[in-house]
Amino acid sequence: MDTLFIKNMVCNRCIMVVQNELDKLGLDVKSIKLGEVVVGKELTAEEKKKLEEAFTPLGFEVIDDKKSRIIEKIKNTIIELVHHQDNGAKTNLSEVLSSKLNHDYNYLSNLFSEVEGTTIEKYFIAQKIEKVKELLVYDELSLSEIAFRMNYSSVAYLSNQFKKVTGLTPSHFKQIREDKRKPLDKV
Structure with missing residues (x-):
């Protein structure tokens, strides 16, 4: 094998x-x-x-190489957590990564920062914001439902983090997306 x-x-x-x-x-x-x-x-x-x-x-x-494998496992674990698990349970990222990769979180964090030029936390936030964008575009959930699903403590906290990362508020992002969409009869 x-x-x-x-x-x-x-x-x-x-x-x-x-x-x-x-x-x-x-x-x-x-x-x-x-x-x-x-x-x-x-x-x-x-x-x-x-x-x-x-x-x-x-x-x-x-x-x-071993370091690249660890980095890829960190990324895949975060992607799995954010995009492929639909649970409202709060998870401690450092505990999840440490147990899944069998390494001390400080080692993982330092390695990730050294190789990727960003922190695990910033990567995690970027993935969460991508998921929020996806949920906003689907237009099936309210902003408070999205905040709950993505484990944000409040809609305000989600909105602030979204604006920090994208430069837009969630409602402005959604408006821009809707403005770009053409009705089916105009395609």
Whole structure:
């Protein structure tokens, strides 16, 4: 068995694309999740080369060094938390990352900042704001429902953080998005 760590896998569609490429190469996939694939056998240098050639045009990359693997696991854990878990439970990010990656949070935080040039917290906030944008565009939830779903203590706190990151209030962002949309009969 061989575990491959793959950079830039961020969604279920990425998993399908990677699975498809692995199938084309005839590799026996035992498990696949964001950023990580387990294949049935140790890959040869030739198979790894073919994999790189298949992944690169699709925006994926096999990660070899330990630090990059840890960074990718941090990002994938945050993406999973923010975008793929629909729970109202408050989570302590440092505890989640420490337990999932089996490292002290200070080590993870320092490594992430050193390699990415930003903090884990800022990356987490950026992901949350992206999710808020998505929910605003869907227009199915009120701002207070979005604040609750995204674990903000208040609508005001969400609005302030949204404005800090985007330069717009949530309502202004939503208005701009609506202004750009054309009615179906005008498309």
